Amino acid sequence: MTDMPDTQAPLVRLHDLSVTFTGGRKPVQAVSGVSLEVRRGEVVALIGESGSGKSVTLRTLLRLHPERRTRIGGQVQVAGRDVLAMTGRELSAYRGKVASMIFQEPLLALDPVYTVGAQIVESLRRHEGLDKAVAHARALALFERVRIPSPERRLAAYPHEMSGGMRQRAMIALALACNPQLLLADEPTTALDATVQIQILLLLRELQRDLGLAAIFVTHDIGAAVEVADRIAVMYAGRIVEEGTARELIHRPRHPYTIALLRSRAHGAMDRGTPLGTIAGAPPDLAALPPGCAFAPRCALATEACLDGQPRVVQFDPGHRARCNRTDETAGLAPALA
Numbered sequence: 001m002t003d004m005p006d007t008q009a010p011l012v013r014l015h016d017l018s019v020t021f022t023g024g025r026k027p028v029q030a031v032s033g034v035s036l037e038v039r040r041g042e043v044v045a046l047i048g049e050s051g052s053g054k055s056v057t058l059r060t061l062l063r064l065h066p067e068r069r070t071r072i073g074g075q076v077q078v079a080g081r082d083v084l085a086m087t088g089r090e091l092s093a094y095r096g097k098v099a100s101m102i103f104q105e106p107l108l109a110l111d112p113v114y115t116v117g118a119q120i121v122e123s124l125r126r127h128e129g130l131d132k133a134v135a136h137a138r139a140l141a142l143f144e145r146v147r148i149p150s151p152e153r154r155l156a157a158y159p160h161e162m163s164g165g166m167r168q169r170a171m172i173a174l175a176l177a178c179n180p181q182l183l184l185a186d187e188p189t190t191a192l193d194a195t196v197q198i199q200i201l202l203l204l205r206e207l208q209r210d211l212g213l214a215a216i217f218v219t220h221d222i223g224a225a226v227e228v229a230d231r232i233a234v235m236y237a238g239r240i241v242e243e244g245t246a247r248e249l250i251h252r253p254r255h256p257y258t259i260a261l262l263r264s265r266a267h268g269a270m271d272r273g274t275p276l277g278t279i280a281g282a283p284p285d286l287a288a289l290p291p292g293c294a295f296a297p298r299c300a301l302a303t304e305a306c307l308d309g310q311p312r313v314v315q316f317d318p319g320h321r322a323r324c325n326r327t328d329e330t331a332g333l334a335p336a337l338a
């Protein structure tokens with residue numbers, strides 16, 4: 001029975017991940033000690049201010065960083081495979097087939113000189129070994145699946161000939177072409193109009209459920225995170241500072257940063273499209289991280305101990321944890337939402 005896949009094991013397992021960019025004058029510690037598990041069929045949202053390491057974490061799952069200027073520590077396992085140990089050939093078989101990414105700007109993912117249809121057909125031929133006619137039929141079915149009107153005509157269009165929303169749907173079709181198990185989405189709707197954002201989010205949620213995909217979304221939008229995610233992980237200065245079910249995190253946040261994020265949003269309305277608000281002070285320089293809690297200089301509850309060393313990780317309900325010394329003080333601090 002040893003070669004049977006363990007369906008109970010998490011599909012994604014990040015353990016003590018650290019990512020340091022070494023190309024500049026000083027090393028930039030973009031991600032520190034991130035551990036995160038995502039099960040099959042589960043959606044996790046990574047939220048936090050700009051520069052908190054959300055995109056870097058996501059991109060590590062596909063090893064998209066410049067190899068020679070990036071130092072990666074810890075473990076990255078997807079579908080039981082060690083992503084950091086993959087050879088170039090293994091990596092290109094893995095990308096798109098096991099894990100696929102949709103980006104904020106489809107024009108960066110789609111090649112401008114080929115029609116969208118040609119790109120999907122090419123991906124299906126390369127990864128799945130399909131012949132041209134079968135690949136074309138599959139591309140057409142994918143366009144129908146993501147509800148692109150006049151799919152046959154649109155397959156023959158170049159990316160720049162499509163509207164933003166249609167391009168995003170085409171990129172989703174391309175990402176799903178080879179039946180991946182894991183969908184990674186980096187601010188997938190930020191560049192779109194509010195109504196198109198909602199349509200795309202609902203489409204992603206529907207596809208994720210129907211296809212039983214695991215997904216990790218990076219977003220600035222708490223409303224979108226609550227809408228699509230089963231669990232939310234809040235990042236600050238490269239660390240996950242709090243993690244829990246979407247419900248738990250919104251109603252019973254325990255990290256002062258999560259509370260500040262929720263409070264900073266205008267009148268606390270959980271409407272979609274409401275971005276994270278601003279919090280007084282600035283995040284730390286990732287090239288000179290402090291020895292203690294990186295949020296302490298902005299935290300009203302911080303003590304000397306918070307400035308001196310890394311805070312402890314406190315576990316609440318199963319799956320809800322916060323990296324903070326002061327969680328006794330934050331219990332019941334309603335984020336002024338309801």
Ligand SMILES: Nc1ncnc2c1ncn2[C@@H]1O[C@H](COP(=O)(O)OP(=O)(O)OP(=O)(O)O)[C@@H](O)[C@H]1O
Nearest residue numbers: 021028030049050051052053054055056057066286
């Ligand atoms: N290739 C790179 N070389 C050097 N620094 C990088 C590189 N990629 C990202 N960084 C830095 O790592 C830090 C974390 O970036 P990241 O993009 O993960 O933040 P984020 O939380 O996703 O923010 P945003 O919402 O703005 O995308 C930033 O300071 C960024 O400048």
